[in-house]
Amino acid sequence: MRSTPIFLIYKVIEENELGDVIHKDEIKREILAEKKSIRQSEFYQAAGNGLKPELTFIIWPHEYQGETIVEYGKKRYKVIRVYEKNTKELELICEGLVNQHAGS
Template identity: 55%
Template sequence: MRMDSELYLLKSGTTGKDVNGDPIITILRRRILGEKQSVRQSEFYQAAAAKLNPELVFVIWTIEYASETKLEYNGLTYSIIRTFNKNGKETELVCTSRFNGGGSSG
């Protein structure tokens, strides 16, 4: 496998509370390398039936994935809509830039 695409796995975290006692939410970014692949036709149609729009697929090392729900690639944030452990060593992340049925993020 050729891990030549730089991406960031994103996870929300809290760093304490503000003056009103509300939690301070931060986004933790972790840089990894992955292999960008095309969305398979079967994946596209299965996701479309669930009103999802898969746009990108990345294969990463399973050991690097910690259940993140978003990733950043080329300056855009994507939601991870499906994961698939391919062989115990590699995990496939299927991503979309559409959040909650809305438009593109940026």
């Protein structure tokens, strides 16, 4: 049951005339998700690649627009993997952000 409110966040990034990356704004949308713990196999596979998954959010596939950050409660998470289970379920596997900051 999708009853957990989360925010999907997309950072608008531009380059200036010198090629420097400039973080402009954030586009933030609230949706409902189902929060799940990380499966043990997923945790160990990711850890082998230097990732630290913490939570999985299940959402409707049509609601995802490539956002790279999820905000749940007062914490932000980076989307490290997206998995389409079927036509009704999309899993966003997320790891916590250090200092609540994500460059992309």
